Amino acid sequence: MLTLQFQWAEIQRFLFILLRVxxxxxxxxVFDSRNIPLMVKVGLCLSLSVFCYQFLRVQPMEPLSDLATFGVGIAQEVMIGAMIGLVVRLLFAGIQLAGEMIGFQMGLTIANVIDPVSSNQISIVSQMLYLFAILIFWAMDGHHMIFHALAESFALIPPFGMRLSEPLGRFTLDRAVAMFRMALLFGAPMIVSLVLATLVIGLIARTVPQMNVFMVALPAKIWIGLFFMGTSLSIMASVVQRHSLELQSQIGMMLKWMGRGG
Known part of the structure; x- marks a missing residue:
């Protein structure tokens, strides 16, 4: 008869790894999408956790009997995993924000759809740019970079090794600011062209008051926005590539600050 015996300290160590993953x-x-079945997510989390437990040099732990200490360890592991996911998520949040601004200028905000990921109303342009950025990110093996960052986090921050510091706070604030900078860089060609188109339509409306400017402006801005969006896809791809390459070093820097406390 096969019997499995595990030490309580090893069970706790695996639990902390599972929480972070x-x-x-x-x-x-992508991994957070509600279109992915729950059992697939559970299987992925368990598989990655077993891999990290078996092959990574995670620092051994002493068995914990204090409930408060155990709760602190759980909170730290959840925060470490949340910070890694947040840094990646802010990149695509900037792209979605750019799509919202472009959709507003094109007049497509009245045609919002339900995003299956967040179940919120989102602009059609925002959803399209988000999917485009996801394709570029995965074509660059961005998912490998995420898994590498996860493995590196266990080497830099063992269980109960997280430290809060001032550089970490500044880094989080800088990432939030970078999200808005990313939105402007990503949507600048379309936003500028649509603003200029609005000015031109306004001048035409002043010089030719007999023309129904509202019937002309809406389809004109949609066509102009789609034209410049199509011609700017190469620029968008380069912006996503540059920020995706910077993402790995940024996550590594964040993990070092969280591990050594500044």
């Missing part, structure tokens, strides 16, 4: 998977784009 699961939190990151639930926040990283």
């Amino acid at each position: 699961s939190t990151m998977i639930l926040l990283v784009p």
